[in-house]
Amino acid sequence: MSFKKILVVEDTDSNNKGIITLLKEVGIDGVNQSQFCDDAFLKIKKAINDRDPYQLLICDLSFKPSSSSNKIRSGQELISKIKTIQPVIKVIVFSVEDKPSIIKSLMDNQNVEGYVCKGLYGLRELKKAIQEVYENKKYTCPVSTGALKQKNFLQLNKYEKLLLELIAKGYKHEEISTYFKSQNITPYSKRSIEDHLSKLRDHFNASTTSQLIYLASMGGFIEESTD
């Protein structure tokens, strides 16, 4: 079982054909294609009016700006417009774009169901994505998942910064715990303070706390106190 009616929007004709061949292989015949965003939007509208709406939109993000009369210029714009007139349609983005901020914005803000990067295994991944999305799941291909993943990257939050500063000033764990408690800063238990410090040491590749303080101050994480 799979989708019955799909619209593929992709401005390279050859790629369009590749996708359609693939869809036919999995036994989906109700596939239409469009090379321009405006045209795609009209097709969606018409299908709604004919009471036979598309179930899935597979869409690229960037389109050649050559046809000057086009009003909708990007996949993102197209998706927004379609989702306002047909909120229940499922969308899979199929693009060469692998920039994390773009993928994240599409997944989180535009609520697309799937994201697949074109590449060596692009078509295979697209096949998987269609299946998953059909089962009401969200799907990102390994390339885009990788782009979104935290890679040995740490953002110190206010709590950790404050902790570093206090340690640098020579406070003992117990004193910090008392101070945090008095300031309503959580967690304040000695145990969690030690846990945080050990995590920080790990992240700074520091074997001792003094090495951690040295590295943190070299890196500018501990602001010089002005008093």
Place this chain on the structure above:
Amino acid sequence: MRYSIIASLFYLSIIVFISYGFGNSIEQKNIPQNSFLVDQDSLLSYYALSKIDSFSIEKRLGFVNKFFKASDALKKDSLIYKALMLKTTLHSKNKELDSAIYYANNLFERSEKNQDSIYMVKALVKLGFYHKRINNYSDAFQNYNDAYGINKLIHDSISAGKNLLAMAIIQKSLGDFPGSKVTAIDGVKLLENTSQLKTLFGLYQNISIAFRAQKNYSEALKYNVKALDIAKRSQDILILKNTKANILSDQKEYTRSLNVLNLLLEDSILKENKREYARVLSNKGHIKWMEDKSNSESESLLHEALVIRTQINDKYGLISSNIHLTEYYLESDKNTALKYANRAYGNAKSINSMDAILEALDYIFKLKQELNQEIDNNLALEYTNTSTRLRDINNRNQEIYAPNRYENEKLIKENAEKDSRLLNERNKKNIFFAIGLLAILGTIFLIFYNRQRNKFVRVEERHLTEKRISKKIHDELGNDIFYLMTQIQNNPSTIGDINSLHVLNGLNDIYSKARDISKEYTDINTGEAYSDELMYLLNSYGNDDTKIVTTQLEQGFWKNVSAHKKKELFRILQELLTNMKKHSEASFVAVTFVRKVNNITINYIDNGVGMKNETLVFRNGLKNVENRINGIKGNFTFDTEDNEGFKFSFTFPS
């Protein structure tokens, strides 16, 4: 049609370029390394032998020559540099200054060919030092000036400051006090608030002496105090206190001046240092005499100093003692005075100090005239020649330094401000001047305005072009390659074929490279999501080998920062991180962002191999970074040592 031909040529050239890159790296790997290793071992033992201090210099030179020849044959630049560095030092120690200069020149030519700025500077400083030692002040000054130019270019302000000090000292020793002062003050501007106390001390002292020579005693004292504040070596302090006493006596503050010297004489350290002890004695005798011509102490003090200086053969001291004695007997006993003036002349000749020769000759001429003695024609000729030469050298030195100096925009601005302020005060009533100034300012403003506008337009254009090209590579080339890949994958005859698998993998490599190229130029979201954009950038450089740490940015951190600056900041970080990834082998990278009221500072630090190893490679990357930072009117500092990591910090107005 034409477009598609151009486009395919463009892609083709990229593919050729990329595969050329592959080819190259393979070629390098294939070079057999073993023969090198063996040779290098014996090579390095020559080098080690040549560094042993207990061997005679000739013996060490023998080793270093072998090392030099072998490294030259191997064409190993880093070893050749080492050889030449040591070779020149040894020649200089052996007083073979012509050889030292020859090989220092050789070092310079080689490093210049390789555009290795570090060794270019080292060679130039050596040349400056050697030329100065053979009294070739003009060339010495030129060498230091060239070194300064390079240091300024690579933003090594510490070394640049040292070069300026060497230049100021040359100018001072040639009696060009205004020039020396200007040079030294430029040096101070570079090094103020740094920990380069030794250099700063020298600069302050030079400025103080220059002011004194120009009879601006209050400024001279001010810089003397500044130098005293940071002087560490007891020898330096002794010299400074002597200078202080001399300045005070110039101001006719004899009591205070003598107090300084008497305090020094009580110091036990002074007694151990004969040269300085003699200096204090001679100065004290001279100042006492200035205060009271008929005092009974001066004569014996001056003679005592002369005896000590003769014993330790302190040539500069002897000049000073003999001049002091000439002055002492100038009125009372002209024949004796002439005797000492002749001695001072002899001392000055022996060390070829042009300034001192002229001073001594001044006294000799004056005394001979008063004694009705004939003045030797040769002496008169020497006087004219020496003073002409001195003037020429001084003029030339000022000309040498002038272009470098005026390249420095900041200095121009500061000087313009100072000059205009002075002029303003002098010409307050001169309304024409005010109008002239207005006109100039107006012109400057117009030029500046136009330049700014052009720059803005150019930057905008560059952004647009970057975006256009990136989009092309990304979308069109990307899609084309993707299409080729699907063609191969969908072709039944190629399924499972090893060759097609190779082609597929190759295409995939090119595909990801095309994406990487375009990533450097893709559009950057400068709106609400900008912080996320930055964090994704940092994140993308983290992996199992490299940890990246930063701070969370508060909401509103980027408030009022223009889109252009945000974009440039993004690119700067991208360049730094790419460099890190390519060359540094760092396992830890920290990036912090600090927002102050009017500016934003970004600190970058890693624990990699530092810059020295990769000087050349890094320079291109840094050049881009520098251009971008200059473009947003920011400034930066960096700090790096071999294997000590890399620290880079830049600030720009928000």
